[in-house]
Amino acid sequence: MKIEIWSDIMCPFCYIGKRRLETALETFEEKNSVEITWKSFQLDPEMKTEPGKSINQYLAERKGWTIDYAREMNAHVTQMAEEAGLHYDFDRAVVANSFDAHRLIQLAKKHGKGDLAEERLFKAYFTEGKNIADTGTLVACGKEIGLDAGETEAMLRSDAFSEEVKNDIAEAVRLGIRGVPFFVFDRKFAVSGAQPEDVFRQALQKAIEANV
Numbered sequence: 001m002k003i004e005i006w007s008d009i010m011c012p013f014c015y016i017g018k019r020r021l022e023t024a025l026e027t028f029e030e031k032n033s034v035e036i037t038w039k040s041f042q043l044d045p046e047m048k049t050e051p052g053k054s055i056n057q058y059l060a061e062r063k064g065w066t067i068d069y070a071r072e073m074n075a076h077v078t079q080m081a082e083e084a085g086l087h088y089d090f091d092r093a094v095v096a097n098s099f100d101a102h103r104l105i106q107l108a109k110k111h112g113k114g115d116l117a118e119e120r121l122f123k124a125y126f127t128e129g130k131n132i133a134d135t136g137t138l139v140a141c142g143k144e145i146g147l148d149a150g151e152t153e154a155m156l157r158s159d160a161f162s163e164e165v166k167n168d169i170a171e172a173v174r175l176g177i178r179g180v181p182f183f184v185f186d187r188k189f190a191v192s193g194a195q196p197e198d199v200f201r202q203a204l205q206k207a208i209e210a211n212v
Helices: 012-026 055-063 067-083 099-110 114-126 135-144 149-156 162-174 197-210
Strands: 002-007 035-040 182-185 189-192
Touching: 002 012, 012 067, 012 114, 012 197, 035 099, 035 114, 035 162, 055 067, 099 114, 099 135, 099 149, 099 162, 114 135, 135 149, 182 197, 189 197
Parallel strands: 002 035
Antiparallel strands: 002 182, 182 189
16 A cells, blocks of 8 residues: 655644554554655745744744734644644744755655655654754754765755655645645545544555455
8 A cells, every 4th residue: 555645844734644644554454565655745835944033923924813823823733743742842943945855855765764754854843943944954864864964965955856846746736735734545545634543544444445
């Protein structure tokens, strides 16, 4: 079974959805036959990297919210994350464009480390307050998951894997995907959003039965 996941590093529900799917897979009898492929998506392609701006301020400006409402929403998402075993620290989150982080994931996929890259970057952004648009940060994250630092830095200083990122985003448009996370099971069934573990279990079982 192949599961394709469209996701953005700066999407809090994507990290939660990842963890809920993983929890569902723990008790899935056919888990060893599941292949997960991460696909690039950008919630805000025009986002400017502004390390001095708080994520609450960014959300308030982009969505027309008050700062207090943005803070309240992030507190709610933080609680959701805690229930999934994740620790979010929005006070430290750096407003940063995710395009280069997606290029790093594409490089990692080439080396069979796409899932490791996704996990490392989610943690860097949501927990550690790292700037995921910074070359040094991305090289360090890549090195931690076993990528060659020289290869990663050379990639980031070129336009390598830009087309792969754009192609994933274009494919999402063709499939009618407007938000992430979006999980596609064998191109037959889809789950949209960070659904409860039981929803993922049902989708996994449905996909297996369809292949019998």
